[in-house]
Amino acid sequence: MSTPSRKLDHLLIARDREVEALRLNWLPQIHIPHEALPEMDLDQVNLETDFLGRTVAAPLIIEGMTGGHEAAERINRALASVAEEFRVAIGVGSQRAALEHPELIGTYRVGREEAPDVPLIANIGATHITGERGLRNVQEVASMIEADAVAIHLNALQEVVQPEGDPTYAGVLAALRDLAREAGVPIVVKETGTGISGETARAIERAGAYAIDVGGAGGTHWAIVEGLRYPQDHILAPSPFRFTTWGIPTPVSVAEVSSLTSRVKVIGSGGVRSGVDAAKVIALGAHMAGAALPFLRAFYRGGRDSLRDAMERFISELRWALFLAGCRTPAELRLRGRAVVTGEPLQWLQQRLGPGWQVYKPGMKSPRWLVGWG
Ligand SMILES: Cc1cc2nc3c(=O)[nH]c(=O)nc-3n(C[C@H](O)[C@H](O)[C@H](O)COP(=O)(O)O)c2cc1C
Numbered sequence: 001m002s003t004p005s006r007k008l009d010h011l012l013i014a015r016d017r018e019v020e021a022l023r024l025n026w027l028p029q030i031h032i033p034h035e036a037l038p039e040m041d042l043d044q045v046n047l048e049t050d051f052l053g054r055t056v057a058a059p060l061i062i063e064g065m066t067g068g069h070e071a072a073e074r075i076n077r078a079l080a081s082v083a084e085e086f087r088v089a090i091g092v093g094s095q096r097a098a099l100e101h102p103e104l105i106g107t108y109r110v111g112r113e114e115a116p117d118v119p120l121i122a123n124i125g126a127t128h129i130t131g132e133r134g135l136r137n138v139q140e141v142a143s144m145i146e147a148d149a150v151a152i153h154l155n156a157l158q159e160v161v162q163p164e165g166d167p168t169y170a171g172v173l174a175a176l177r178d179l180a181r182e183a184g185v186p187i188v189v190k191e192t193g194t195g196i197s198g199e200t201a202r203a204i205e206r207a208g209a210y211a212i213d214v215g216g217a218g219g220t221h222w223a224i225v226e227g228l229r230y231p232q233d234h235i236l237a238p239s240p241f242r243f244t245t246w247g248i249p250t251p252v253s254v255a256e257v258s259s260l261t262s263r264v265k266v267i268g269s270g271g272v273r274s275g276v277d278a279a280k281v282i283a284l285g286a287h288m289a290g291a292a293l294p295f296l297r298a299f300y301r302g303g304r305d306s307l308r309d310a311m312e313r314f315i316s317e318l319r320w321a322l323f324l325a326g327c328r329t330p331a332e333l334r335l336r337g338r339a340v341v342t343g344e345p346l347q348w349l350q351q352r353l354g355p356g357w358q359v360y361k362p363g364m365k366s367p368r369w370l371v372g373w374g
Contacts, residue, residue: 258285275317
């Protein structure tokens, strides 16, 4: 099946079917202590954040989803114009289709046309950055849309469970190292719904990435999306569904990555469904929060108007959450390490980062500490 029609399948399945790994959504087990005395007014909350050399009005990213066909062009146009209106960052979907079919470039370029003043992130899969064409692919997808950065997406799970997948990951880390030196554009390494561990984040940071988008488990899950696409008479048809509990849940991925890195900007995404969820990933160490599915579904519900409403809700909720936490800025929320982690995520982090692990200790300035990494 060609790339454009596979991508259309993905959009329609994401629109119509239950594609989220809800059992892996651990955000309800993360809490931000209520501040009964915020000692400021709501309008003193300032969500402005620096990202990729620009200032966004709120630390939010519309995560990369689409491009490559007519329907995608309409979606990218609406997503980008809402990103521009609210001054938030935006990514486009994998640009492989446009590398293979240059007549599709316009379906991605609408991103820059509609959003000239916000961080715009190009997108290409890890399997396309290795080999002779790797560097050129990355430079082409960046210049195609005048991007501020290129996201290299990691989707090993999707590549194995997809009938036409290409699970060839040998050499990706070395290619990332070369790209960070030679591509001439900041590199964002992003997962797509199964998360990134602290150790892997550390290797990615050493390779020279600008940002790591954890793309954790708890939202859109590719074992489900690809499972629903599988030919039903195929002997492996049930197999993708065995992996629907596979993945590092978003809050623990954010906590691991921000604990084990020191320079990269961390982006918390995967199952982020509200401004409250966004505040939680920031409290765990993220610089920005991102979401894909809620914005796609808002578009399908009512076009640009619904999308606009969804973004307004996200930003208002994030502002309220900061006020109720007594924090004037996202950086204050992040650097205070305010999150309280309970239940399964706490068990996970204690097992992975050591029993002394905790998000907040009095006097601690930054959550980027590490207690007893084993
Ligand atoms: C329909 C659809 C298509 C996607 N296509 C891409 C893609 O081309 N490249 C990419 O890096 N991520 C892609 N993603 C993954 C998202 O960017 C995001 O990492 C993931 O969906 C988790 O976020 P969510 O739970 O908010 O949806 C896609 C997601 C959806 C729903």
